Amino acid sequence: METIGVLLLNLGGPDSLDAVRPFLYNLFSDRLIIKLGPPFMQRPIAALIAATRAEKSRSMYAQIGGASPLSRITIDQAKALSNALSQPQFAVFTGMRYWHPYIEDAVKTAYDSGIREFIALSLYPHYSLATTGSSFGELERVLSTKYPARCRYIRSWPDNPLYIAALTELINEGIAEFDGRYPHIIFSAHALPEYFITQGDPYVTEINKTIDALRPALKGREIHQSYQSRSGPVKWLEPSTEVTIEMLAGDGIKDILVVPISFVSDHIETLYEIDIFYRDFALKRGIILKRVKSLNTHPVFIQALKTLINEVLE
Incomplete structure (x- = not known):
């Protein structure tokens, strides 16, 4: 039986403080994330x-250990998924969009080992052209120009039952940390320029699918939806997570549980932005803010990824 290469695709992150500036350059050079002037100016403006931004970003990464854990966690997810899948039918690889190991590196390693059939699994649960679309575009470029092979794509999975089950378990664990108090829940998603949605991007619709699938388990709790991690001179989706925290503080709310809804792995947005910045921001307003743990290698989440692959094959 021919081995199928499973490609786990994610953003990537700097693996040292020295890597922060080139990582940011790669990120902002991608015109699918944010348009910086006319096309010929994208890379100069990105530089x-x-x-x-490098110095400020390095300070943030220094506070979470000096690097992003995203690539390491994705490699751990790949190992866990490999153990869950039948062997030797599958070989699992990781490909990052903006830092090592790059998507092209993953494809080359797989191709050199004889693999000619791939399943591309985006680790963004909710499709957006800026995330999954960009990663798939890079993968298609690599396959069409250097490594001809068949590839099937798992585009999104916002209401996969096992994904929802894993999130529900972690949310319940987070609620339990409030010792019987009644926290308001903020579903905080990564922000996206508003023009993506007006041009038909399904990102917000798919996030709402996840939240709607979680509602029965939340049993009528007070929930809010917001967006974090804005950067660049464009109009972003609203409300921001800061504004939402301010609003709840004004209403006299004392306990908040943040669910990083569009993220499956720990990285700068969870470890610094939520755990440090938003926690301190809330504390100054008299609020105790806690975060739901990231899925990372949660066993039920790994089973969710396995079902997605099996569904493609079926």
Whole structure:
């Protein structure tokens, strides 16, 4: 039986403080994430943004251990998924969009081992052209120009039952940390420029699918939806997570549980932005803010990924 290569695709992150600036350059050079002037100016402006933001970003990464754990966690997810899948039918690889190991590196390693059939699984549960679309576009470029092979794509999975079950378990664990108090729940998703949605991007619709699938288990709890991690001079989806925290503080709310709804792995947005910045932001307003643990290698989440692959084959 021919081995199928499973490609786990994610954003990636700097693996050292020295890598922060080139990582930011790669990120902002992608015109699918944010358009920086006319096309010919994208890379020069990206270089300027990377240079001006690098010091502040390095400070953030220094506070979470000096690097992003995203690539390491994705490799751990790949190992766990490999153990869950039948062997030797599958070989699992990781490909990052903006830092090592790059998507092209993953494809080359698989191709050199004889693999000619792939399943691309985006680790973004909710499709957006800026995330899954960009990763799939890069993968298609690599396959069409250098490594001809068949590839099937798992585009999104916002209401996969096992994904919802794993999230429900972690949310309940987070609620239990409040010792019987009644926290308001904020579903905080990564922000996206508003023009993506007006042009038909399904990102918000798919996030709502996940939240709707979680509602029965939340048993009427007070929930809010917000967006974090804005960057760049465009109009972003609203409300921001900061504004939502401010609103709840004004209403006299004392306990908040944040669910990083569009993320499956720990990285700068969970470990710094929520755990440090938003926690301190809330504390100054008299609020105790806690975060639901990331899925990472949660066994039920790994089983969710396995079912997605099996569904493609069926």
